[in-house]
């Protein structure tokens with residue numbers, strides 16, 4: 001019987017759902033596209049720093065920031081999953097809820113996978129000197 | 134919703150007559166060239182891809198015959214180079230992907246409850262381009278001008294100073310030409326799946342096969358440009374003297390390798406994903422239950438599609454780059470095995486929990502699981518960089534990727550052929566013949582390729598036209614060759630089985646397997662309009678679900694019959710709410726003309742007849758302009774303000 | 776449900792989170808967006824190749840005595856091409872309200888600007904060809920391939936615009952209910968514009984960094 005949220009809120013909610021589903025994927029892609037060429041090209045040019053920043057730190061940032069974005073995405077996906085759980089146990093048969101719930105499940109697991117990849121890459125930054133061949 | 138007026142039984146006879154009239158597919162020559170029916174186009178894709186498979190398979194048999202004994206002279210080194218290159222290139226580009234696109238073309242509209250693809254004429258165009266591009270490439274073989282650089286065409290060997298002649302020009306132009314077909318097909322699949330699903334089929338009710346095809350299509354969209362850019366640069370290097378891959382002019386050979394594998398690794402999954410989708414589609418009918426863990430399989434499909442873009446450097450572990458930049462890729466290469474594992478376990482669980490119905494499609498699914506898991510196992514061995522550096526470019530690699538490709542793509546396709554043959558042709562196949570085919574193909578596959586692991590470990594390099602007699606090599610090579618004949622015999626029996634079914638098979642009922650997805654609620658073979666009534670989908674297994682069935686019988690409404698014209702429904706992207714009925718295009722010659730003009734263009738480029746190429750481009754532009762030219766409508770209909 | 780306490784609470788309510796988005800796009804729109812996506816990836820590959828080859832080449836770039844690219848003409852080209860998206864937007868908004876005159880005028884303006892861009896490209900080529908060609912070295916190869924490929928896209932875009940203009944001059948083609956083709960061509964044109972900015976940065980500005 002409620003009128004429900006306004007169009008802007010709805011849009012925000014719809015986009016938030018997609019952040020929960022694909023946020024980790026996008027963050028990981030950004031991580032790879034920054035960290036890899038940064039390392040390879042700087043080393044190939046025979047340098048160990050990017051502008052004033054030491055190379056290892058730059059690469060490290062290219063790991064940590066996407067990692068945090070992924071954690072955020074994971075939290076959002078979990079939130080959607082819990083909210084929709086409540087809605088569907090309340091008994092309303094609404095395929096939009098079931099659909100969002102499925103996407104949330106996909107989001108939770110996908111974000112865990114991407115977080116694993118990013119963290120493994122981060123461990124490597126701690127282990128290897130950036131330009132060791 | 135509850136106030137629906139109509140409770141009339143199914144559809145009236147006049148509705149059916151009108152549908153038949155609007156969607157008629159006469160058996161005439163004209164209709165053969167102009168058809169836009171996704172089922173006919175899908176069938177053509179299947180047949181044409183099978184034809185290229187036979188050519189590539191025969192090339193392989195010649196190679197195996199040559200390698201049966203040391204130092205034999207069946208073919209010359211030059212011929213051998215062209216044979217293995219054409220074998221690999223054709224298997225990957227002209228067989229695997231188009232074959233799966235053929236399944237997709239035939240099945241996606243049926244599975245989602247639509248009357249055609251989103252862009253039917255584009256679909257016809259895509260087929261003609263595929264056919265012409267395939268013929269374009271194979272035609273070079275009799276002239277001794279076929280590609281000869283291996284299917285991944287590494288630089289610098291692909292450069293004109295090392296490899297004169299037309300060989301690699303055929304490769305570059307042929308793949309660019311084919312890319313047009315693949316890209317247009319991919320766009321078509323995505324839009325179809327987004328907009329043409331039957332009302333009620335929200336994303337959580339989309340069949341797994343459709344998910345797989347859509348994920349594959351997205352991968353094509355983002356992976357193929359890398360190959361296209363690569364081939365365009367290659368052609369410029371060879372023909373117009375640029376220096377992209379030429380170190381003497383400041384270029385870099387590794388650029389080719391990078392771009393190729395940015396495409397190439399996802400391509401492995403472009404081939405395997407839809408095949409896995411076939412497995413998920415086939416299993417429910419033969420285990421009498423839905424596939425376990427639907428959401429996780431969707432996750433696995435999506436995750437594989439994305440992660441596969443981040444692993445390309447593992448093909449280049451032998452080339453020497455900083456350790457750290459490797460590790461980013463090693464991480465992805467390791468993690469991508471998790472989603473693949475999820476699917477395997479979900480299928481095994483499905484088989485354990487279900488009641489198995491042992492028919493030929495199920496046999497091929499089991500053959501697939503066994504073979505694919507073995508291939509995955511050797512694949513995991515490559516993830517160890519040290520091991521990889523040891524066996525790179527040996528027969529071990531050949532063994533590995535045939536396990537993956539034959540296990541992961543060919544067996545599922547064969548399962549799919551037997552499974553959907555009744556739907557495609559309206560006839561049942563011969564079960565006994567099918568079993569023979571399975572056992573021969575399965576045994577042949579392992580007898581051929583298992584020994585290659587050994588010859589590889591003994592040090593036999595791949596891509597050699599012959600070898601000196603060495604302990605361990607001779608015997609195993611002979612075994613491989615015998616195995617390849619067995620495999621060929623098995624595949625021949627598949628062909629015999631199909632022909633037998635078409636000629637003599639007993640007529641198939643609409644739903645011989647009691648399958649779960651919507652294609653089984655159409656006639657066998659389906660009418661040109663697929664569904665007399667577009668169903669209203671109520672669950673993930675609509676054909677097993679009484680309420681969905683009711684929506685096409687007593688619950689049929691005029692807005693889903695749509696018999697006054699050639700029409701189907703648009704629904705919303707995520708939840709499939711009805712949006713509007715739309716008119717679908719009529720048959721047309723334009724797709725064929727456009728593809729023909731492109732064939733002229735690429736041939737002219739190959740033969741350096743540039744003025745002809747320019748003319749062809751003009752024809753292409755004119756055809757597209759005419760194709761999309763808006764029909765004239767009265768101002769009231771258009772909505773014109775003064 | 777609507778908690779006035781915060782936007783956040785509302786946006787994370789079930790009703791908001793289950794909103795369908797994207798929704799209601801026509802097939803043509805999806806087709807064009809996907810086409811542009813694949814084309815954009817192609818340009819990304821080409822520009823990525825530029826940076827790869829450049830960094831692998833070594834510190835001296837452009838190599839072999841070629842001067843750093845001059846900026847006057849490319850900046851003029853930018854000044855012509857980037858604003859050319861505005862008349863298209865204006866035309867599209869016009870036809871959505873059924874204003875055919877605006878459609879025609881807007882398309883014609885874009886056509887003129889686009890042709891101006893190609894003319895400037897020709898001047899730029901004439902100037903550069905005096906110093907280096909596609910076969911001089913890898914720098915020349917990259918320069919001509921990337922700018923030429925983009926020029927080709929401008930040409931294709933202009934063909935679309937000209938085609939729309941012809942169809943709208945004939946009459947009976949577009950109106951407030953029928954303007955999908957205009958929108959799709961507009962998407963393509965904006966894409967061609969955006970790519971130019973990336974090229975300006977890569978080819979002309981980055982060697983000066």
Ligand code: HEM
Nearest residue numbers: 190193196217218221224225229283284538595596597617
């Ligand atoms: C029908 C049975 C098949 C046989 C007997 C066979 C045999 C062979 C042999 C002997 C080679 C190695 C040539 C060499 O390195 O000297 C080869 C290479 C290859 N095969 Fe197959 N094959 C078969 C099916 C397939 C299938 C179904 C696919 C893919 C879908 C495939 C893809 C490839 C590829 C990509 C290569 C590498 C070509 C290259 O080195 O550039 N093959 N095959």
Ligand SMILES: [Cu+2]
Nearest residue numbers: 398401444448
């Ligand atoms: Cu790979």
